[in-house]
Amino acid sequence: MDVFEAIAEPSRRELLDLLAERERPAGELVARLDRLTQPAVSRHLRILREVGLVEVRPDGQRRIYALRADRLIEIENWISRYRKYWPRHLDALEQHLSRTQEESPE
Amino acid sequence: MDVFEAIAEPSRRELLDLLAERERPAGELVARLDRLTQPAVSRHLRILREVGLVEVRPDGQRRIYALRADRLIEIENWISRYRKYWPRHLDALEQHLSRTQEESPE
DNA sequence: AGGAAGTATTACAGGAGGCGTATATACAGT
DNA sequence: ACTGTATATACGCCTCCTGTAATACTTCCT
Numbered sequence: 108m109d110v111f112e113a114i115a116e117p118s119r120r121e122l123l124d125l126l127a128e129r130e131r132p133a134g135e136l137v138a139r140l141d142r143l144t145q146p147a148v149s150r151h152l153r154i155l156r157e158v159g160l161v162e163v164r165p166d167g168q169r170r171i172y173a174l175r176a177d178r179l180i181e182i183e184n185w186i187s188r189y190r191k192y193w194p195r196h197l198d199a200l201e202q203h204l205s206r207t208q209e210e211s212p213e
Numbered sequence: 214m215d216v217f218e219a220i221a222e223p224s225r226r227e228l229l230d231l232l233a234e235r236e237r238p239a240g241e242l243v244a245r246l247d248r249l250t251q252p253a254v255s256r257h258l259r260i261l262r263e264v265g266l267v268e269v270r271p272d273g274q275r276r277i278y279a280l281r282a283d284r285l286i287e288i289e290n291w292i293s294r295y296r297k298y299w300p301r302h303l304d305a306l307e308q309h310l311s312r313t314q315e316e317s318p319e
Numbered sequence: 320a321g322g323a324a325g326t327a328t329t330a331c332a333g334g335a336g337g338c339g340t341a342t343a344t345a346c347a348g349t
Numbered sequence: 350a351c352t353g354t355a356t357a358t359a360c361g362c363c364t365c366c367t368g369t370a371a372t373a374c375t376t377c378c379t
Contacts, residue, residue, distance in 0.1 A: 108336095111220060111221045111223075111226075112221045112336095114217060114221075115217045115218045115220075115221035116336090116337085118337095120217075120291065123295075124294075127294060127295060127298065132355085132356095133355075133356060133357095134354090134355060134356080137355095137356090143338080143339095144338075144339060144340085145355090145356075145357090146338085146339075146340085146341095146356090146357075146358080147337075147338060147339075149356060149357055149358085150337085150338090150357085150358090151337095152356095152357095153357080153358095165345095165346095167346065167347070167355090168345065168346040168347065168354065168355045168356075169346095169354095169355065169356085170355080170356065170357090174295075174298060176295040176296075176298035176299045177298075177299035177300065179292055179295050179299065180299055182288070182292060183292060183296070185226065186285055186288060186289060186292070188230075188233060189229075189233060189280075189282040189285050190282075190289070192233065192280060192282035192283075193282045193283040193285065193286055194283060214366095222366090222367090224367095238325085238326095239325075239326060239327090240324090240325060240326080243325095243326090249367095249368080250368075250369060250370085251325090251326075251327090252326090252327080252328080252329095252368080252369075252370080252371095253367070253368055253369080255326065255327055255328085256327090256328090256367080256368090257367095258326095258327095259327080259328095271375095271376095273325090273375095273376060273377070274324065274325045274326075274375065274376040274377060275324095275325065275326080275376095276325080276326065276327090
């Protein structure tokens with residue numbers, strides 16, 4: 108499975124969204140995706156792990172999952188070739204600029 | 214099928230890449246994806262049509278397919294929330310800037 | 320009208336992916 | 350050691366996707 112297929116699944120995108128806020132133990136992710144059973148979530152996490160979109164760190168009997176967003180660059184690169192084709196691409200770009208300036212004070 | 218699933222398929226990304234260069238009749242696309250049969254390509258085109266990523270225009274017995282890249286904004290928007298998490302996001306952004314300035318003289 | 324070219328649709332088979340239930344594994348606390 | 354908690358794996362089922370082959374539809378040309 109590649110990154111494109113990995114993010115094609117809505118539940119997996121939801122997991123990534125949750126991990127974008129902060130890292131979380133698996134159980135917390137299971138609690139949030141309450142329409143799915145624990146094994147289902149665990150399997151989605153495995154897939155995200157396999158494509159490198161998340162990292163796991165053991166913490167006692169827990170597993171702490173964390174986002175590794177840089178694997179999304181593959182998609183970013185593919186999609187960037189198309190930006191010039193949609194009408195107001197400069198607007199989107201400017202929005203991005205102001206957004207990153209606000210939110211990443213590093 | 215949504216846009217995320219549509220672009221998860223490598224052949225469909227290849228079709229979009231070909232249509233990004235210029236619009237093309239279906240037969241030309243079939244010729245380019247010579248690992249697939251004509252019906253297979255035709256169905257991929259149908260899916261791309263259904264999610265709005267391409268448009269069709271009849272030209273006699275031909276069908277001319279054209280890209281509608283603005284439907285990719287959905288993915289762009291989702292992924293933009295993650296850009297701040299990968300290290301050198303400004304580099305990628307600057308690359309994009311110079312690239313679009315070179316390539317879109319409109 | 321009839322045949323050829325271009326494209327779409329249908330029918331069918333194979334395979335992959337997702338889900339839940341049940342089970343296994345690992346660690347923690349007593 | 351035993352028990353409970355946290356997570357992962359195994360298995361069976363079902364659905365959906367993809368591919369090919371065959372067929373239908375439409376337009377063009379003579």
